[in-house]
Amino acid sequence: MANRLADSLSPYLRQHADNPVDWREWDDATFAEARERDVPVFLSVGYAACHWCHVMAHDSFEDEQVAQVLRDGFVSVKVDREERPDVDAVYMRATLAMTGQGGWPMTCLLTPSGDPFFAGTYLPKAQLLQLLAAAQDAWTNRRDQVVASGANVAAQLSAVVVPTGGASLDVDVLDGAAEQLARQFDWQRGGFGGAPKFPPSMVLEFLLRQHARAGDERSLRMVDETCEAMARGGLYDQLDGGFARYSVDADWVVPHFEKMLYDNAQLMSVYAHLWRLTGSGLARRVALETADFVVGRLGTDEGAFASALDADTDGAEGATYAWTPAQLVDVLGEDDGARAADLLRVTTGGTFEHGTSTLQLREEPSDPAWWERVRRTLAEARDTRPQPARDDKVVTSWNGLAITGLVQVGMLLERPDLVEAARRCARYLLDTHLVDGRLRRTSLGGRVSASPAVADDHGNLAQALLTLHQADGDLRWVSAADDLLDTALAHFRADDGGFHDTADDAEALFARPRDPGDNAEPSGQSSLAHALITAAALSGSESYRAAAEEAVGASAALAGREPRFTGWTLAAAEALEAGPVQVAVSTDGEPSPLSRLAWLSPSPGLVTLAGREDTDGTPLLASRPLVEGRPTAYVCRGFVCDTPRTDVDEVKSALGVRATV
Secondary structure: OOOOOOOOHHHHHOOOOOOOOEEEEOOHHHHHHHHHOOOEEEEEEEEOOHHHHHHHHHHHHHOOOHHHHHHOOOOEEEEEEOHHHHHHHHHHHHHHHHOOOOOOOOEEOOOOOEEEEEEEOOHHHHHHHHHHHHHHHHHHHHHHHHHHHHHHHHHHHOOOOOOOOOOOOOOHHHHHHHHHHHHHHOOOOOEEEOOOOOOOOOHHHHHHHHHHOOOOOOHHHHHHHHHHHHHOOOOOOOOOOOOOOOOOOOOOOOOEOEEHHHHHHHHHHHHHHHHHHHHOHHHHHHHHHHHHHHHHHOOOOOOOEEEEEEEEEEEEEEEOOOOOHHHHHHHHHHHHHHHHHHOOOOOOOOOOOOOOOOOOOOOOOOHHHHHHHHHHHHHHHHHHHOOOEOOOOOOOOOOOOHHHHHHHHHHHOOOOOHHHHHHHHHHHHHHHHOOEEEEEOEEEEEEEEOOOOOOOHHHHHHHHHHHHHHHHHHHHHHHHHHHHHHHHHHHOOOOOOOOOOOOOOOOOOOOOOOOOOOOOOOOOOHHHHHHHHHHHHHHHHHHHHHHHHHHHHHHHHHHHHOOHOOOOHHHHHHHHHOOOEEEEEOOOOOOHHHHHHHOOOOOOOOEEEEEEEOOOOOOOHHOOOOOEEEEEEEEEOOEEEEEOOOHHHHHHHHHOOOOOO
């Protein structure tokens, strides 16, 4: 049997290379073989850090009986949802429509034309074998019904129209969204909803922006309480920084231990922005520790960032991270071990499994120096344990989010090394992921995959490059971002001004995916809206601004109804409402305190740039001379400029910089 997955650029697919199942990758040849053999397609979708994907692989795909059934009666396809989000999206829609629930691993049976006639998620071995036997019987004896059923599902899903328009995201809708979120907020524990509880990064960013515009103290309180609850609980890695994917309980105590790049990229920005508004020492520390986790634990040799750390270690979830009181004593000694157990809520009964506990830091240590020594000692001891596997796949979109987060933390908290890490990543993506003028989705070890980029790849990378340009003034980033946005406008735009998830020249699936909602990461539509807003503010482009307004408007109806699932769209609407606010700082080439003041402004619509007057190709610095030979800030709102200012206190007041910072 050919080992077709061994050379895949997806670590998830490589995990299945030694299965007895005769796996293939998703391509035209796979479906051609299904037609030639006249058998259905067995589709399995997952990702490398997925716990239940590993469980199903061990129980079923490593089993010879299952493999034989699949070899005899099906063409088996394994898909990494992170590499092919388009395939995942359309079949997840089918799974949700057919079963009412979704998740990974996702299991679908398809006709040779790609139409789904069965869909489900995790299936134990016995249930999977029953399904396969029933499917073979139906395919042999009731073929017409199976084909008609699949065609009907595909036709109905293809006919679904994404609800768009019908409302505007004006200040009344934005304030109403904040009101609705307050009603849904967990005022005892922070966050939204019950267990499982996910970090609501984009909703928090919207609330920060709504507070900055409207002065709504309740919005700031929701952010502050959620950020503190997440950072104090087991969701946050108290030893090494960084957040797990979600908490299985409502109190943020026990995480699902996988650590995703996209979560940590967004959360470092949220915590840095919370610090900008409040001066919170906790927010500052968590922003920096999370940035250091991303660079230190997810950084690749090429200068980009890996996708995730697995939930499991040697098949056991959380084995690297959980502790008993005795283990703390073994590492720290009797006195420090007992003291650490009390501080970190490590109990004899345990808060996790098998008498172990996750580490929580519910209050600040009374002796910070002692805690720093203990933290370092425990981290070093934990590093000697078996470690979770790392998915080294580089995803364009998530690396774009990481670049933006690192630049913001670096500039706000004066860590130029983080900006340099972002710069290295940007160079890698532009040098490797752009092929013949078109963006690709992933790479591994410097080898780029054939998978085309989707809308959020274009939006998040463009926004990252424009953020980086504001930090270093390099025009390469602007040029590349404009090219990405022009490609998106040419190939992804929908009739209503929003955006499809896939390009018009991408592989045609049974439906063209388009999701206006923001879930774990920004949608393609909202990510492109943000990048277009920033590009317009930096250049004055009316066409980019109009395109951004149309993209936000395309999600307006959904945002008004479901603010928990449109956080990034609402944040974009706040930027449109507040901006553009352009801050140009003319200097003599030397750093100026005025430059950092611009980064400290909480205005949602602000862009900034510092440099010499009339820097070639930089509209923001055109005709911006020094005043009396001193660094000068030009603050413009809606392309109407205030009096140039050279005094730090005056600039601070004009930009609304908080006195506590």
